[in-house]
Amino acid sequence: MRVEIVLRYVGLVLIFNAVFLFISFLLALYLSETTDIPLLYSMLIALIFGLLPIIYVQQTSYISILEGISIVVFGWITTCLVGALPYMLWGGEFSLINAWFESVSGFTTTGSTILTDIEMLPKSLIFWRSSTHWIGGIGIILFTLLILPKSSTSKLTLLNTEMSKLAKADFKYRAKEILRILLYVYLGLTLLETVFLMIAGMSFFDAINHSFATIATGGFSTKNLSIAHFNSVPIEIIIMAFMVLSGLHFGLIFNTILGKSNNIFRSSVIRAFLIFLIVGITLVSLKLYYNGTYTWWTSVRYAAFQVISVGTTTGFATADSVEWPGFTRLILIYFTIQCAMAGSTSGGMKFDRVWIFFKAIVKHVKIIQHPRAVILLKVGGKAIDEDIVKDTMVFIIFYLFIIFITTLLLTLLNVDMITAFSSSVATIGNVGPGFGEVGSMGNFSGLPDLGKFILTINMLLGRLEIFGIFSLFFIKSWR
Amino acid sequence: MKIKFKILSGFILIIMMLVIAGLVSIYEFSRLSKSVSTLIDDNYKTIEASKTMIEALESEDSGILLLLSGHWKEGREILYSADSLFMTAFHIAKNNITETNEAKYIKQIDQSYLKFKERWEPPIVGTTKENSIDWYFTDLHDFFLATKNNVRALMILNQDSMYQESTKLKEKAHRAIMPGIIAIIASLVFMIMFNFLISRYYVKPIVDIIRTLKTHTSQSQSFDAGIVTNDEFKELEKEIQNLIYRI
Numbered sequence: 001m002r003v004e005i006v007l008r009y010v011g012l013v014l015i016f017n018a019v020f021l022f023i024s025f026l027l028a029l030y031l032s033e034t035t036d037i038p039l040l041y042s043m044l045i046a047l048i049f050g051l052l053p054i055i056y057v058q059q060t061s062y063i064s065i066l067e068g069i070s071i072v073v074f075g076w077i078t079t080c081l082v083g084a085l086p087y088m089l090w091g092g093e094f095s096l097i098n099a100w101f102e103s104v105s106g107f108t109t110t111g112s113t114i115l116t117d118i119e120m121l122p123k124s125l126i127f128w129r130s131s132t133h134w135i136g137g138i139g140i141i142l143f144t145l146l147i148l149p150k151s152s153t154s155k156l157t158l159l160n161t162e163m164s165k166l167a168k169a170d171f172k173y174r175a176k177e178i179l180r181i182l183l184y185v186y187l188g189l190t191l192l193e194t195v196f197l198m199i200a201g202m203s204f205f206d207a208i209n210h211s212f213a214t215i216a217t218g219g220f221s222t223k224n225l226s227i228a229h230f231n232s233v234p235i236e237i238i239i240m241a242f243m244v245l246s247g248l249h250f251g252l253i254f255n256t257i258l259g260k261s262n263n264i265f266r267s268s269v270i271r272a273f274l275i276f277l278i279v280g281i282t283l284v285s286l287k288l289y290y291n292g293t294y295t296w297w298t299s300v301r302y303a304a305f306q307v308i309s310v311g312t313t314t315g316f317a318t319a320d321s322v323e324w325p326g327f328t329r330l331i332l333i334y335f336t337i338q339c340a341m342a343g344s345t346s347g348g349m350k351f352d353r354v355w356i357f358f359k360a361i362v363k364h365v366k367i368i369q370h371p372r373a374v375i376l377l378k379v380g381g382k383a384i385d386e387d388i389v390k391d392t393m394v395f396i397i398f399y400l401f402i403i404f405i406t407t408l409l410l411t412l413l414n415v416d417m418i419t420a421f422s423s424s425v426a427t428i429g430n431v432g433p434g435f436g437e438v439g440s441m442g443n444f445s446g447l448p449d450l451g452k453f454i455l456t457i458n459m460l461l462g463r464l465e466i467f468g469i470f471s472l473f474f475i476k477s478w479r
Numbered sequence: 480m481k482i483k484f485k486i487l488s489g490f491i492l493i494i495m496m497l498v499i500a501g502l503v504s505i506y507e508f509s510r511l512s513k514s515v516s517t518l519i520d521d522n523y524k525t526i527e528a529s530k531t532m533i534e535a536l537e538s539e540d541s542g543i544l545l546l547l548s549g550h551w552k553e554g555r556e557i558l559y560s561a562d563s564l565f566m567t568a569f570h571i572a573k574n575n576i577t578e579t580n581e582a583k584y585i586k587q588i589d590q591s592y593l594k595f596k597e598r599w600e601p602p603i604v605g606t607t608k609e610n611s612i613d614w615y616f617t618d619l620h621d622f623f624l625a626t627k628n629n630v631r632a633l634m635i636l637n638q639d640s641m642y643q644e645s646t647k648l649k650e651k652a653h654r655a656i657m658p659g660i661i662a663i664i665a666s667l668v669f670m671i672m673f674n675f676l677i678s679r680y681y682v683k684p685i686v687d688i689i690r691t692l693k694t695h696t697s698q699s700q701s702f703d704a705g706i707v708t709n710d711e712f713k714e715l716e717k718e719i720q721n722l723i724y725r726i
Contacts, residue, residue, distance in 0.1 A: 003679075004675075004679055004680075007672065007675075034654075037503055037506065037654070037658075038654065041499065041500070041503050041658055041661075044496070044499055045496065045661070048492045048493075048495060048496050048665075048669070049665070049668075049669065049672075051488075051492060052489060052492055052669070052673065052676070053676070055485055055488050055489075056485060056489075056676045056680055057676075058707070058708065085661065088657060088661070089654060089657045089661070091650045091653040091654060091657070092650065
């Protein structure tokens with residue numbers, strides 16, 4: 001493996017971060033906030049570390065798979081470290097571990113926070129916090145590749161490492177085009193949501209920050225009460241619509257805009273995903289209403305927002321679901337495990353895998369009934385390769401195993417079981433809030449430092465599709 | 480890119496990082512010392528002045544009680560000296576308005592003290608007021624209490640502000656120290672990275688050229704040291720190839 005090549009690409013990632021740190025610094029200067037120096041200093045550190053390998057290492061036309069995985073993994077880790085610098089330098093609630101937690105949570109678009117009072121933060125730091133979502137949402141690596149020279153096979157290697165197999169299946173384009181599509185959809189959705197939220201009555205600052213968090217399926221809000229602060233049905237509807245869009249495959253959204261046949265309306269996986277969401281909303285609404293928690297309209301309003309928020313891995317809140325009946329909380333936990341679609345900005349298990357899992361169960365039942373029959377597992381009319389089914393099963397089992405291990409470790413640190421389990425599920429799924437201490441209106445500040453660190457590993461595992469990180473631990477087997 | 484420039488740029492970057500960390504620390508420490516002096520100038524002075532005003536008011540109250548009991552000389556002496564003390568302290572506070580609402584309290588003190596003074600300035604000994612506890616409590620004591628309460632409110636305002644500012648000092652100290660700590664860690668990482676790049680791009684090519692030269696002389700193979708960088712090492716490789724060709 002050529003370490004220098006890894007350094008060069010990680011350097012590019014850092015320079016990209018420096019750009020957003022500079023914007024946040026300008027905002028701090030404009031508002032005369034105490035975050036000016038922390039942001040400027042962090043920007044310079046990112047720039048210096050980014051420039052050195054670029055000065056020394058020449059660009060390459062070939063990147064091996066191991067190098068690709070190393071670039072992605074180290075790119076994420078370095079970004080999270082640099083992202084934590086402004087928090088560490090500013091102080092306040094940000095201890096060393098809290099700064100790391102907030103940064104990882106931001107970049108991995110998890111949206112879990114350690115902050116007890118978000119509104120106390122200077123606006124420039126809130127903007128940087130939301131920017132980490134936006135940068136992380138599309139994958140910093142993808143961004144960096146856009147500024148690389150055109151003719152290079154290195155792009156494809158990195159893309160293969162960064163994007164799940166399932167996502168690529170729906171992209172019928174070359175690497176360069178995939179990047180272009182992702183960027184267009186990402187920028188378009190962000191701008192559109194900002195405008196809509198401003199029309200609905202949000203300030204420009206709140207609108208842009210919430211758009212960053214929605215499109216990246218992150219969940220960081222500028223308010224302590226999250227979206228509940230605004231208590232506005234139009235704002236909730238706009239955010240719900242964009243949460244759903246951000247949870248769908250970006251390639252299919254792009255196709256829909258271009259009027260191509262392979263679009264969101266024809267995708268059976270999207271149809272299934274939306275049906276799951278509607279069923280979830282209905283069940284939660286009915287339970288909330290018949291339990292006497294809310295009136296009928298309020299039940300639908302809160303259930304729709306919470307289910308969509310968790311189901312798309314965003315993590316915004318309009319109500320404190322910790323207080324809800326057990327049945328509704330279990331449904332929300334199911335959606336926390338299921339996550340949104342591959343090819344979107346969401347992390348975690350991905351609905352596509354869950355869909356293949358259900359289809360595999362049906363196929364298995366049919367084989368028991370008709371042992372000699374040749375039954376294909378089809379998704380959207382296309383037969384799914386046995387290898388993909390096998391990969392999916394291994395992934396799901398491994399995913400659940402990691403949740404179990406993390407829960408076990410947290411309970412070892414004396415965290416109560418509900419908090420331990422829900423925070424494990426919420427962080428590996430990059431969802432954000434869980435239940436117990438870490439509910440939709442709570443935060444992660446009360447957890448022990450080691451527990452917070454374990455959860456950040458969960459976030460990175462969820463974001464990098466687990467095997468990316470694990471393969472680096474078995475570096476000998478690459479030889 | 481030339482080797483000279485590459486090596487120089489590495490050093491420039493590390494110097495930049497250290498200089499910036501130093502400047503940031505100096506800036507934050509100067510802000511810290513400014514905060515400390517502000518703390519003393521803005522709040523401590525007024526708190527001390529308020530304490531003096533309360534003491535002066537208490538003395539004036541004793542002076543009035545002496546007048547009521549017929550001790551004219553001792554009473555007036557205490558009253559005039561306490562009044563002078565009060566006015567000196569009051570002017571210190573009046574000329575040191577730094578907090579929001581502070582001007583409002585100063586005005587209230589001024590008004591209530593004026594009324595209090597109007598009550599005790601006219602003769603008391605030998606008038607109907609002498610030995611009149613009723614006059615003391617109905618006509619005078621309320622203005623004494625009002626002035627004292629206003630002074631106390633001014634003091635509390637400055638004490639609160641002082642507490643808040645001292646809490647911020649902790650944050651400012653943190654912000655002054657952190658760049659230094661981060662610069663130390665970053666410099667270590669930077670030096671490891673720099674060392675790696677130097678050995679990869681400058682030491683290794685020399686080793687490769689020497690090794691290839693040795694192989695060439697012994698086995699007469701074509702000269703190719705495998706230099707990939709486009710710098711002086713590539714030029715050296717080409718010149719050796721030319722030299723070998725000419726020989």
